[in-house]
Amino acid sequence: MNPFKFSMAQNQSQAVNMLVSNNSAALLGGGTNLLDLMKEHVAAPTELIDITRLELKTIEKNALGISLGALAKNTDTANHPIIRSDYPLLSKAILAGASAQIRNMATNGGNLLQRTRCSYFYDIAMPCNKREPGSGCAAMEGFNRMHAIFGWSDQCVAVYPSDMAVALSALRASVRVLQQDGSSRNIAFDDFHILPGQHPEKDNSLKHGELITSIEIPENKLAAHSAYVKVRDRNSYAFALVSVAAGLALEGARIGDAHISMGGVAHKPWRALKAEAFLKGKTASTANFRAAAKAEMAAAKPLSHNKFKVEMGINSITNALEMALKG
Structure with missing residues (x-):
């Protein structure tokens, strides 16, 4: 693991400003994926910005459906009474993922930002356009049993690993983010993650300096089926x-x-x-x-x-x- 600066954000605007001021900084919530990437030398942020003190842990109903705080834990989300009764698809998907220990640490926002588990991405001795643009895709002609069958390009055939996100896609959710100027924008879930195309290093449509604050799920009639x-x-x-x-x-x-x-x-x-x-x-x-x-x-x-x-x-x-x- 490379040396890095550790900082702690006290509020949302401070977190955004700290992120904007350092292009190689990363936000730290649960850290269940980021720390693994750092240990394997796949990711090397020069600064970790701890956002665990931000008040983004609330799960609550609203006029349109339900809002999931970005820092609410996966376990708390899956077991929330409203999620279990009105959005059981999300609960089932979360509980199918990882282990109880990881779900107890992982956050909702971090779950959306986790990176592929492609073995070639994790092996820094192998070429990988996602890890090092322009180096090639070893999986294309390698052992690609776990890889994509839809939407891949000649630059990348990796798949996205989250279970939670599959349910959120089916529930037609959206992602609310805080921008540098203090305003918010909503990103339709289908537009949040992106296909590799010619830029497989990009996993999603977030801009550097944007902070996920919540995931919004509209009301639906799917609870019984x-x-x-x-x-x-x-x-x-x-x-x-x-x-x-x-x-x-x-x-x-x-x-x-x-x-x-x-x-x-x-x-x-x-x-x-x-x-x-x-x-x-x-x-x-x-x-x-x-x-x-x-x-x-x-x-x-x-x-x-x-x-x-x-x-x-x-x-x-x-x-x-x-x-x-x-x-």
């Missing part, structure tokens, strides 16, 4: 090969609206827009669920070692929708 399916190599402390967050808003036997997002398949949570569009207005049945899944996965572009993810994606979407229907 939602499910999170995570397929992985082992049952605990493993990242998804494929995951699916699914919610159904039913109108009798028909589907008024379907919310579906996937994890483990792209550089960002992957909204299954084709599957959602296919299901709208149709009868809630296994046959329609499978047809919707096939429609979504038809556009997949697997790599040399992850072709299995296509069939796994079809089965996972179908299973998640069946589980959501049963409630």
Whole structure:
């Protein structure tokens, strides 16, 4: 780990100003990913700005839905009574991730900012455009079993690891951030994380100096019919090969609206827009669920070692929708 300066912010504006004044500074909340990256010499911020004293830990209902403080812990979020009753999809996804010890430390805002677990990204002896732009992508021709089947580019085939974010994508959340001038802006969740394109070093649309203050989730009609399916190599402390967050808003036997997002398949949570569009207005049945899944996965572009993810994606979407229907 490289030497760094340690600073502590007393309020939000101070945190932003400290971040703006140092282009190589990083914010420290739970530190569950950042410290790992520093230990492996993947990240080397010259300054860590401790923001744990900021009052951003509240989880509360509002006129539009619910607001999750950026510094609220993952465990507190998953077990909050309102989340468990009105947004159970989020609770299920969070509890499927990491371990209890990590969830007790990890923050909501930090969860959104975690970086890929691509083994080539973590191995500083290997070329990686995300870690060192222009060096190449070792995973492209390497062992890419865990990697993307949607949205990848010739610059990067890494996937985004968060379970929580997959559920937030399906719930059509937004991210509120504080800007340098003191104003706030809302970023639609689908626009927060970005595909690699020609700039895989960028994971999200945040500007340097912006501070995540909350995650906003609108009211929905999914509480009775939602499910999170995570397929992985082992049952605990493993990242998804494929995951699916699914919610159904039913109108009798028909589907008024379907919310579906996937994890483990792209550089960002992957909204299954084709599957959602296919299901709208149709009868809630296994046959329609499978047809919707096939429609979504038809556009997949697997790599040399992850072709299995296509069939796994079809089965996972179908299973998640069946589980959501049963409630």
